[in-house]
Amino acid sequence: ELKVEQNPLFLSMQEGKNYTIYCNYSTTSDRLYWYRQDPGKSLESLFVLLSNGAVKQEGRLMASLDTKARLSTLHITAAVHDLSATYFCAVDASGSRLTFGEGTQLTVNP
Amino acid sequence: SAVISQKPSRDICQRGTSLTIQCQVDSQVTMMFWYRQQPGQSLTLIATANQGSEATYESGFVIDKFPISRPNLTFSTLTVSNMSPEDSSIYLCSVWIGYEQFFGPGTRLTVL
Numbered sequence: 001e002l003k004v005e006q007n008p009l010f011l012s013m014q015e016g017k018n019y020t021i022y023c024n025y026s027t028t029s030d031r032l033y034w035y036r037q038d039p040g041k042s043l044e045s046l047f048v049l050l051s052n053g054a055v056k057q058e059g060r061l062m063a064s065l066d067t068k069a070r071l072s073t074l075h076i077t078a079a080v081h082d083l084s085a086t087y088f089c090a091v092d093a094s095g096s097r098l099t100f101g102e103g104t105q106l107t108v109n110p
Numbered sequence: 111s112a113v114i115s116q117k118p119s120r121d122i123c124q125r126g127t128s129l130t131i132q133c134q135v136d137s138q139v140t141m142m143f144w145y146r147q148q149p150g151q152s153l154t155l156i157a158t159a160n161q162g163s164e165a166t167y168e169s170g171f172v173i174d175k176f177p178i179s180r181p182n183l184t185f186s187t188l189t190v191s192n193m194s195p196e197d198s199s200i201y202l203c204s205v206w207i208g209y210e211q212f213f214g215p216g217t218r219l220t221v222l
Contacts, residue, residue, distance in 0.1 A: 033211065042202060043153075043213040050209060088152060096141060096206055097168075100152045 002027045002093050006101035014109055016078050021104045023072040023089035031092040032065050032072045036085045037103070043088065047074075079108045112137060112207045114214035122220045123193055130189045131217045133203035138183035144176070147200040147216075156201075159186045193221045 003026040013019050023032070030051055035043040047056045049065035049072060056063050060083065062075045072089055086105045090098040113136040123129050133142060144156040156176055157167045165178040179187045190197050200216045 031209070035213075040218075042215045045210055045212065048210050090153075090211075096211075097143070097155055097158065098153075098211060100154075102152050 002029075002091060002099045004089060004091050004099050004101040006087075006089055006104050008104060009102055010105050010107075012107045012109060013076075013079050015080055018078065019076050021074040021076075021087060021089075021106075023074070023101055025070050025072075025091045025093070025099075027070075027091075027093050028067070029070075029091045029093040030065075030067045033090045033092070033098065034063050034072070034074055035088045035090065037088065038085050046087075076106075081108050081110060084108045111210075112139075112205055112212040114203060114205065114212060116201075116203060116214040116217050118217060119215065120218040120220075122222060124222055125194055127193055128189055128191045129193065129219060130187050131201050131203075131219075133186045133188070133214055135184050135205050137207070139205045139207075140183070141206065142180065142186040143204045143211075144178065144186075144188045145202045145204060145213075147202065149198065153202065156188070190219065193219075195221045197221050 005024045032049045034047040047063040052067040054065045060077045065072045086103045088103045090100045115134045117132045142159045145153045147153045155168050156171045157165045159165045159178045159180040161180045177189045198221045202213050202216045204213045
């Protein structure tokens with residue numbers, strides 16, 4: 001059974017600081033996804049990582065994938081309040097069926 | 111991308127009743143997926159709905175509790191049957207467009 005683990009689960013950080021969210025998974029896969037969820041809202045797709053070594057950046061967020069280590073990271077640079085949300089990673093290891101991590105609840109404080 | 115709509119957006123239901131959730135996509139897709147998100151939790155896949163065949167359920171979910179219909183390539187329904195307070199969740203449908211999975215806005219269900 002595929003397990004996807006994120007850490008930390010809760011992250012409180014100050015504006016302007018940098019931090020990294022980690023996503024580990026337990027079985028071979030070269031497809032990993034990052035989503036953002038605001039309170040009471042649905043999921044917004046952030047990044048699609050489809051191969052080992054993939055790196056994607058959008059604004060203050062950068063995601064990477066190491067399929068050999070079964071690890072993805074979501075790096076936050078110079079955080080701003082608007083980034084406050086819950087971030088999920090998800091792995092596709094069985095034909096289009098995503099398994100989600102527990103989510104990281106990020107709060108960015110002024 | 112895909113435009114996905116769900117009805118209802120939210121509902122409050124009594125224990126023992128059933129609710130049918132509708133999901134409409136703006137393009138034809140082979141598979142549609144139904145997820146559940148319990149309060150404060152992550153998403154769990156309930157089932158995959160294929161047009162013209164029976165839905166495929168994940169471990170822990172059964173057809174009697176969550177019957178699914180898929181009458182055409184743009185529409186699906188999920189029924190939550192004989193509800194209990196433990197069924198209070200957000201239910202989301204999703205589809206793949208290329209390598210990306212898009213989610214509907216969700217149906218927030220509260221069971222009293």
